[in-house]
Amino acid sequence: MQTTLADFLRNTPEGEEAKSIVGKCVHCGFCTATCPTYQLLGDELDGPRGRIYLMKQVLEGNPVTESTRLHLDRCLTCRNCESTCPSGVTYGHLVDIGRKIVDDRLEAQGIKRPAKERIVRWVLREGLTRPALFGPALRLGQIVRPWLPQMLRNKVPASEPVAGTWPRTEHPRKMLLLDGCVQPAMSPNINAATARVFDKLGVQLVVAREAGCCGAIRFHNGDHPGGLDNMRANIDAWWPHIEAGAEAIVMTASGCGAMVKDYGHLLRNDPTYASRAARVSAMTRDLSELLPDFTDELHRLAGAVPRDSRRVAWHPPCTLQHGQQIRGKVEALLTRLGVDVRLCADSHLCCGSAGTYSVLQPELSYKLRDDKLAKLQATSPESIVTANIGCITHLQSGTETPVMHWVELVDRMLAPVVAAQAA
Incomplete structure (x- = not known):
């Protein structure tokens, strides 16, 4: 699809990138079949193809309305359309650019959000x-x-989340771990459990205390300068450890992992940070990319599957299966460890959490959550496991079935064996 950029976007990095992305779209419509908001609303402009058309109009300098912003706001940025698209349209990058331009244009017209x-x-x-x-x-x-x-x-845990102990053993092998911004307070046991599992495998996880938010919350909500500042701060915090020989940067929240893997792209035009950002992205690994390398050792160390989690429903977050294109690894590892892992119908669809979406678009978000939970419960699970703090909190708000990070289950399976060996 040919796009003629408006004067205010011509020869700008964001304009040229958006033009290139729109140019790949052939309007085949495959994306609408897997778009959660299109399925809910049935409106062409609430699907990827329609939103791309809206953004093309904006790029060409056509008038921007509040309706344009509403349709872009309703997008989950689940990137399911990217997995479906036969033309390789990187819709996630496009909608980030489009939202920022729309906000700026409306602001210039004196049209502010309520x-x-x-x-x-x-x-x-x-x-x-x-x-x-x-x-x-x-x-x-x-x-x-x-x-x-x-x-x-729904967003506030009923009781104070408790984390287990953090291992203190020094190991020659070291990897960095992003603590994150929300997860340490809402579910501190996730990172602690990850550190304990790696400790038993002879790898020490190191947290750079100066590192913070990955930048996704600001960047996806239109504050691109603030998001990029978060990214630069993390690179600065990690760099001494990288130079000291850290093997990888481990992500326990798939949403953060999808964003950090994008640092190289988002900072490619920053002369100070471009090369370091590219290296950080190349070193970043979701937990599900690392632990399968230790499958045999984990199988040797693992005890019996806890009675309350012998049969689990696995919910793959969008940021894992679509954002990072990682599929099948968690299911394979847990199955090898003796867990009965079940995928629900339409497992490719979003649960409705989508970062801040559940707060900004609650009606659509909770419809998606309830549909997802109904399909997860249909697998008769004893617990639900997933890989992102947003999904955990969102799903747990609608069910009595325990929802946890999958690494917490692995940690529980290793704990009895280690205790027995110590005895």
Whole structure:
């Protein structure tokens, strides 16, 4: 599809990239078949093909309306369309650019988002991305939880999350671990369990305390400069460890992994950070890419599968199966360890969490959650396992069935064996 850029975008990096992406779209419509919002709303403009057409109009300088912004806001950025597209359209990059341009153009016309919406978005950008603020805020939320609106109550754990001990053994093999911004407060056991599993495999996980939010929350919500600053801060925090020989950068939240693997692309025009960003992206590995290399050793170390998790439903997050194109690895590893792993119908579809989407688009988000849970429950699981903190929190808000990170299950299977060996 040919695009003639408007003067304000001509010869700009974002304009040229967007033009290139739109040019790959042949409007075949395969993407609409796997788009969750198109399936819910049945509106062409709430599917990838329609949104690409809207963004093409914006790129060419046509008038931008609040309706344009609404259709782009409704996109989950699940990137299911990228897995389906036969032409290789990198829709995720395009919609990030498109949303920013639309916001800027409307702002220039004096058309602002409603005050309540602006406040919510500011709180999400500033609150979620700062662990020093988010942790105390979460604890306060637990105190007042009974009086919170249902939507907020769903995001606040009923009790204080507890993490197990962090191993202190030094190992010659070292890898970096991104602690993240929300996960340490909402589910601190995920990273602790990961560190314990790697410790038993002879690998020490190191957390660079200066590292923080991966940048996804700001970047995907239109604050590109703030998101890029988060990325630069992480690169600076990790670089001494990389130079000291760290083998990889481990991601336990697939949403963070998808973003960090994109650092090289997003910072490619930054003369100071481009080469380091490319190396960071190349070193980044989701947990599911690393632990399968230790399958035989894990099988040797593992004890019996816990009774409450012998049969699990596996929910692959969109950021894992579509964002990072990783499929089948978790299921294969857990099956090898003796777990009965089941995929639900339409496992390729989003659960509706999608970062801040569940707060900004609650009606659509909860419809997707309820549909996902119904299909997960149809597999008769004793627990649900997934690989992203957003999915865990979102799914758990709608079911009594325990929802956990899959590495926590692996950690529980190793713990009895280690205890027995110590005895």
